[in-house]
Amino acid sequence: MTPVLVFDLETIPDANGLRALNGWDDLDDTEVIERALAERKEETGNTFLPLHLHQIAVVGCVFRNDKGFQVRCLGEADDPEQVLIQQFFKTIDYYTPQLVSWNGSGFDLPVLHYRSLIHGVTAARYWETGQDDRDFRYNNYQSRYHERHLDLMDVLAKYTGRANAPLDQLAKLCGFPGKLGMDGSQVWQAWRDGKADEVRAYCETDVVNTWLMLCRFRLMRGELSRDAYEQEIELVRAHLESVDVPHWKEYLQAWSKG
Numbered sequence: 001m002t003p004v005l006v007f008d009l010e011t012i013p014d015a016n017g018l019r020a021l022n023g024w025d026d027l028d029d030t031e032v033i034e035r036a037l038a039e040r041k042e043e044t045g046n047t048f049l050p051l052h053l054h055q056i057a058v059v060g061c062v063f064r065n066d067k068g069f070q071v072r073c074l075g076e077a078d079d080p081e082q083v084l085i086q087q088f089f090k091t092i093d094y095y096t097p098q099l100v101s102w103n104g105s106g107f108d109l110p111v112l113h114y115r116s117l118i119h120g121v122t123a124a125r126y127w128e129t130g131q132d133d134r135d136f137r138y139n140n141y142q143s144r145y146h147e148r149h150l151d152l153m154d155v156l157a158k159y160t161g162r163a164n165a166p167l168d169q170l171a172k173l174c175g176f177p178g179k180l181g182m183d184g185s186q187v188w189q190a191w192r193d194g195k196a197d198e199v200r201a202y203c204e205t206d207v208v209n210t211w212l213m214l215c216r217f218r219l220m221r222g223e224l225s226r227d228a229y230e231q232e233i234e235l236v237r238a239h240l241e242s243v244d245v246p247h248w249k250e251y252l253q254a255w256s257k258g
Contacts, residue, residue: 003097006062006214007088008206009108010199011054012188013037018053030192051107052114057191059084060203062211063097069239071204077196082119085112089123092141096125099141099149102167102210109149152213171209174216177254180205180247201247208251212236
């Protein structure tokens with residue numbers, strides 16, 4: 001089978017970037033970020049910063065191939081951003097997987113692009129569009145309508161933004177656990193308060209939700225038989241049951257109630 005890499009980012013405001021752009025040299029990281037968020041809210045009514053000012057704190061992944069199912073966050077909580085980014089693209093260089101996301105085209109990939117540019121990260125396979133490998137001419141990671149990157153939210157909404165659905169709600173409607181513990185708007189506060197492990201756990205549950213939605217999508221369009229679909233779902237359950245950590249116990253408990 002073609003390897004599949006489901007991915008999701010958790011980000012925090014880029015204190016160094018905000019300091020450099022605004023000349024706030026006399027402020028520490030927390031002060032820089034809080035000031036930027038306050039100004040952003042005054043200007044726009046919300047605290048969501050432009051994508052190039054999102055620093056990647058966590059890269060969560062589900063990896064599925066012939067050898068089985070894995071879920072984890074890349075690197076360690078204290079790894080520099082560029083290390084996380086390079087690990088992500090090295091995985092693509094090595095496996096050439098199908099990438100799967102929920103709103104990856106609207107958020108995760110543009111953030112990766114900007115942050116890779118800032119750090120000078122190389123990602124040759126990811127950017128291939130047929131110059132060196134003809135197989136990428138009509139199916140590459142860059143085209144919105146190709147499937148080397150499948151943005152499930154975008155596809156299900158028929159590429160119409162007003163039809164987008166949130167992962168949490170749609171996963172719950174399909175009988176899956178959805179988000180647990182926090183949402184993206186709470187990541188900076190949790191990270192600031194030293195709760196990196198909780199943020200990483202949250203990101204892992206999100207990529208599992210996305211994987212489960214991919215399985216349901218593949219069932220819907222006839223790529224998986226009902227038996228094959230059930231086998232994929234049970235593979236996930238069995239894997240999570242074998243991992244003795246609190247967030248997977250909570251996730252499985254929520255799943256059983258769904």
